[in-house]
Amino acid sequence: MTLEPAEGVVQAVVLYDGRLLLVADGGGWVLPSGIPQPAEPAEATAARAVYELTGYLVDGTEALTPHDGARASEASAVVCQLLSESPSDGASLAPDQVRWVPIPEAARAAIPAAVRAYLRGHTPV
Numbered sequence: 001m002t003l004e005p006a007e008g009v010v011q012a013v014v015l016y017d018g019r020l021l022l023v024a025d026g027g028g029w030v031l032p033s034g035i036p037q038p039a040e041p042a043e044a045t046a047a048r049a050v051y052e053l054t055g056y057l058v059d060g061t062e063a064l065t066p067h068d069g070a071r072a073s074e075a076s077a078v079v080c081q082l083l084s085e086s087p088s089d090g091a092s093l094a095p096d097q098v099r100w101v102p103i104p105e106a107a108r109a110a111i112p113a114a115v116r117a118y119l120r121g122h123t124p125v
Contacts, residue, residue, distance in 0.1 A: 009033050009075035012046035013115055014058055015122060016082045020106045023053055025099035033075060046078035054098045055087030064114040074082045077115050 011031040014021035022029040034049025036042065043060030050058045058080035087098070101109070103119050111119075 007036070007076075009034060010042045010045040010049065011077045011112065011115070012050045012058065012060070012080045013064070013077050014050060014056065014080045014082055015103070016054040016085075016100065019102055020109075020119065021050070021054065021056070021082075022026065022099050022101050022106070022109055023040045023093055025100075029099060029101065031077070031109070031111055042076050042078050046080050047117065050080060051088075051091075053091060053093050055089065056082060057084040057088070058082055059078035064112075064118055075112060077112055077118075079118065 012021070013031060021032060023032050028035075032050045032053045034045050034052070036045040037048075040048075041060075042063050046060040047058050051097040060078045060080050062079040064079060066075040087095075091098070103122060106119060107116070107119055
């Protein structure tokens with residue numbers, strides 16, 4: 001499998017124990033995101049962005065395919081597996097700017113349609 005270089009903003013979808021990782025962004029809560037470095041695949045961009053913003057170590061494992069009708073400007077999203085239960089020091093965001101939200105409450109966050117569809121399949125019953 002060859003990983004293609006990412007373009008535009010890449011959002012990270014980090015799930016743990018029925019919760020979604022969100023970060024503060026101008027008064028709202030959004031998925032951690034970042035801009036790829038030259039030749040960096042989306043999976044690596046997502047993992048790097050999460051670590052730099054939150055201090056959590058993750059592994060970008062699965063790029064989500066945008067749904068039909070998605071806007072061309074919509075960011076790509078990558079599902080990431082959490083590798084550390086506690087964040088390391090040096091995150092660019094303060095602890096109060098990082099939140100684990102139960103998946104049903106994540107509907108209030110600004111997330112792409114492909115992520116919403118993915119979360120519907122992972123909502124605890």
